[in-house]
Amino acid sequence: MKIKSFLLAIILLITASTLQANTLTNGFDKERIARMTEEEKKARAEEIRLRVETIRDMDRSSLSRAERKALRHEVRDLNKEARAIGRGGIYISLTGILIIILILILVL
DSSP, X not given: OHHHHHHHHHHHHXXXXXXXXXXXXXXXXXXXXXXXXXXXXXXXXXXXXXXXXHHHHSOOTTSOHHHHHHHHHHHHHHHHHHHHHHOOOOOOXXXXXXXXXXXXXXXX
């Protein structure tokens, strides 16, 4: 009986931590980005660009290992957020391109 309750506790801890990890999306909220207006997206992209430039221009030789690691993670998160903001183009797969070419050959 104790083993079953122990296993149940472990399973609950694992699922709770997994659910919490899924709700946190690396420092930014995809739903919040989806609700942003174009002006807000441009302003946020400019903030991200300035922060990344500041980090790249700073002298990192005097920082500790933990501080450099924190900066690397911050830059990664900023890049992910910038990619999420910049989405919205038209993507065509290779198969789609081949079908378009075949249709153009048949029509012309």
